[in-house]
Amino acid sequence: MSDCRSCWVSVAAALSLLLISTPVFSQDAKADPLPSWNDGATKKAILEFVRTTTEKGSPQYVPVEQRIATFDNDGTLWSEQPLYFQLAFAIDRVKALASKHPDWKEKQPFKAVLEDDMKTVSASGERGLVELVMVSHAGMTTDEFEAIVKDWLATAKHPRFHRPYTELVYQPMLELLTFLRVNGFKTYIVSGGGIEFMRPWVEKVYGIPPEQVVGSSIKLKYEVHDGKPVLVRLPEIDFVDDKIGKPVGIQKFIGRRPIMAFGNSDGDFEMLQWTTAGKGPRFGLIVHHTDADREWSYERKSPIGRLDKALDEAPKSGWVIVDMKQDWKFIYPFEK
């Protein structure tokens, strides 16, 4: 009986090895793991990086436990126009709550939201947006908030595509996430968006479990209500996972530096910088929104998803730029 522990360890180790060493590349050389990516330099760079870091005996080989890949969400995995989807959620939530807050009819930024006056909402600046987020995201338990998010996603439709927001995810990125996971990578979201706004749906949509989501958060408080413990969401910022917050969030939540990072805006600059400044093979990629017909075209001057500093840095730091129009055969899954 005394050698049983090692026996269990062996079983686990054998199974892990089986999972990890499956020769994905050699198994069927003709199979294309990224069918929605057009052939070209971008696709080649991704395939090459994954091959050289996972092939046994490769000088660039990276042990499986270090294969961490972090993805921004808004504009990288799903669309973010004409406004961040989470802001659309906050606006719908304010409207749903308005009957309980008659004072909002005269109080900004709520008045502007109720009148669909997006110009005034934008003009209310960061303080106004934080107010909107707080009334729509705080004051309930974590379980209640999860139900609210799920309900909204089940009913809300995107104004341009008239489809649920979760259908506006990028087909090529879904393929990339799967391809990386099959090759032993742990895929994380590292987003400026709210961590609890993402967790209820990312597992189903991206295959990324809630525990692999890093995001902005408000404070939580543990309380016992009538003998039942709950976590109450407080109207107080806990952590902003954007810009210089992204490497901090990565360290807090993951505790290892990623070897691959994917973003689309200046909010991802520091995540890309932190990732690609590490030793050994590193990969940084920027999704450049260049397709006004199938998606949107925006970059240096866009108030949402502004891509300026990071676009200048990309060639200097060797970050790969995806030209959505050129590189992607399909944008959304429903196009197929």
Add this chain to the structure above:
Amino acid sequence: MSDCRSCWVSVAAALSLLLISTPVFSQDAKADPLPSWNDGATKKAILEFVRTTTEKGSPQYVPVEQRIATFDNDGTLWSEQPLYFQLAFAIDRVKALASKHPDWKEKQPFKAVLEDDMKTVSASGERGLVELVMVSHAGMTTDEFEAIVKDWLATAKHPRFHRPYTELVYQPMLELLTFLRVNGFKTYIVSGGGIEFMRPWVEKVYGIPPEQVVGSSIKLKYEVHDGKPVLVRLPEIDFVDDKIGKPVGIQKFIGRRPIMAFGNSDGDFEMLQWTTAGKGPRFGLIVHHTDADREWSYERKSPIGRLDKALDEAPKSGWVIVDMKQDWKFIYPFEK
């Protein structure tokens, strides 16, 4: 080519199923996955819970993605006497830095540390301890701190056992961690200790990767030094992962309620409460330090690892209590 994505998904799914559905229990009915646990009610309760939650077709079956198990560290996975090992680290660190801080000779609590006057150190209270932690844990980059922790662990010896601190881990708990992982559980540490104090060694010692560690933290700041990005550790508390902080830490970092929780003190009360109050099968366990000969014996009045409120609650909430003296054949791996 268009069906390749589903082909990769199938490969991944098939491999996952293979990993998950391996019938650990039926494979070798005679093998004991917990050889350092004496037969009895405690061991039986663990085996039964894992069997009923993982066996296909069981009415208590829990899908693999929901199999989250959280473990306190100090006093649950390794010893915590005669003082928390991280405090021993802080004290050694203060001594190592003393030559650069001549004022410490006259300034409490540093003076007491330098004179090995632990009574005065304790009397300095929480404020004194926080001061010690800040000077020893902040003011360097995350990479530098990791190196400092590793150096200390490689050289420091426990005062009673004269062995490296990382040898004072509990053999029965190592077996339990492995047993749970083999059965598809994701094992997490949820500790009041410093997250960055644990991450450098827990993967090697417990098989728990850095990204599955939840703990207390100080604030980090992203900076670029001479073109090289670093994360600087600031002398400012970010999060205290103890007592009511544990369910908050679990929600922040994991985003799902565990189905199993393991602790040893009142600091784990809320984690056990939060875990076992969830719907469906739940398991709470308390390690009761009852073995003064092989380890230590302490409970209701101990300043370290005080177990009072949780000991009273255990029978009411159905939490299993491990009697270390009775239930554990071995305490430490080196006894075998």
